[in-house]
Amino acid sequence: MSTNTSLWLTLTSWDWIIFSSTILVTSLAAWYGWILRKKADNHYQQDPQNSWTDYILMGRRLTLPLFVATLVATWYGDILGVTQIAFEYGLYTFLTQGVFWYLSYILFAIVLVRYIRKMQILSFPDLLAKLIGRGPSKFSALLIFLKTLPIAYAMGIGIFLKTLFALPFEVAVGIGLVFVFIYSLFGGFRTIVFSDLVQVIFMYVGIISVVIISFLKFGGIGYLVSHCPSKHFSIHGTFSVLDTFVWFFIAITTTFLNPTFYQRCLSARTDRIAILGIFISILCWIVFDICTTLIGLYAKAYFPQAVPLNASLTYCLEILPHGLKGLFLGGVLATILSTLDSFLFISSATLMYDLRFMYFKSKFLAHLCASLITGFFTFCIVIFYEGNFEMAWRMLKGIFAACIFPPFILSYMKPHLVNTQLFTVSCFFVLIGMILWNFYKIFPIDAFYIGQGISWMVLILGIIVRHVATSKIFKHYSFKKLK
Secondary structure, X not given: OOOOOOHHHHOOHHHHHHHHHHHHHHHHHHHHHHHHHHHHHHHOOOOHXXXXXXXXHHHHOEOHHHHHHHHHHHOOOOHHHHHHHHHHHOOHHHHHHHHHHHHHHHHHHHHOHHHHHHOOOOOHHHHHHHHOOHHHHHHHHHHHHHHOOOHHXXXXXXXXXXXXXXXXHHHHHHHHHHHHHHHOOOOOHHHHHHHHHHHHHHHHHHHXXXXXXXXXXXXXXXXXXXXXXXXXXXXXXXXXXXXXXXXXXXXXXXXXXXXXXXXXXXXEOOHHHHHHHHHHHHHHHHHHHHHHHHHHHHHHHHOOOOOOOOHHHHHHHHHOOOOHHHHHHHHHHXXXXXXXXXXXXXXXXXXXXXXXXXXXXXHHHHHHHHHHHHHHHHHHHHHHHOOOHHXXXXXXXXXXXXXXXXXXXXXXXXXXXXXXXXXXXXXXXHHHHHHHHHHOOOOOOOHHHHHHHHHHHXXXXXXXXXXXXXXXXXHHHHHHHHO
16 A cells, blocks of 8 residues: 555445544543533532632542543553654664653652642642742743643644545644544543543554554564564664663653643542552553554564654554454544643643633633634644654753753752742753754753753752852841841
8 A cells, every 4th residue: 555545545434433433432422521511610600719620620539440541541642653753763662652651650659649639739830839939830831831732642633634534734733633622622621531531442442453463464573573674673773872861851851740640640539549540550551552662663564665754554554454444543543632632621721720811701711712822832833843753842841841840859859949030040041051052062962961951050059059148148147136
């Protein structure tokens, strides 16, 4: 099959029935969430704070099955990006997109879950407001809005629709964003949770079916070793140790700062559900990461000269029998939608709640305007990056992590150790430093390291200077009192 052919022409009616069922069941789940949301609105009509808790955190009533379903589904929407990296680099993908992240989840569960839940907050900016101040909280909310724009996932839906229907990439991205915008608009976090519960089933059944068929059709590791480049079985690929480990630091900083991770943990009924849910989710992610890495390798073995952007998707549709093609397409769609809608919701909620950008009494109108703004910015950035997942991830996540992670960790150890002024100075130097480094790279070191180094240096130096100045002022004042 040519990779330029409209793949929908090769599908049978059974494929379309199974594929369409993904869209239908997702819409029904979202509708159910909307019904529950309307009931909650009536209940909390005279209690604005509890209304926000219900809208953003589902009233902190997530059970263990719902917690695992929404966390697993939400955290894995970049399936086409990961399989693209696996197609190009092989086992490097499982290390950088899997193992490094499992370690970050374990640390989050051990270090942060109980701490953030006892703070009685609704969002990550709320936490920064308590640890540093309102100014950094607002600035972090702005960065969170930019960082949680669902860029990679909008790219994913664009590539998916482009490959399936031979649409222009821009049109495909626009259609995907509009669909998610419509079905996730009404029900708050409940809509996301119940749609995730459906989508996680589709995504696992679809992706596992590809691995099983590939194994039966071509064989196992022996086939892959004989048909893929040897570098695909090197754990760090063609990258240096520093370039490889930048993903470990990205994993740590992303997880510790990710508002969707906080939202799920804050929404759980108990600390135990949140902690146990994270460990169960890790087991689920391991299965999924093994499958996506294998799919990338099978695609490389089968289509060695294919364009990486959609090679894995084309491979899956090439080797699957009719019926399973529709199931796989439904799984891919569910995987992308489960994260795209969550990040669209988080970005919109950040505008509405943390930045107070929308001053409508009706949450529906506020969410409508916030979602339109989020969708517009997402579309523009996706077109700018032209489908390059890795460039988009590393640049945006790197700047966000360098600005927020060091002051967050220092303030976590001792609240208000970093004040608003020091936080602002640190962010200013990080932004300038990383932008200049990307233009005038003196050494072959990733800008992520430069940003982190600048941030830690400025913050520690600022704390020392403030401590010394405060001590001198105190001594001078005490001496004058004695005289």
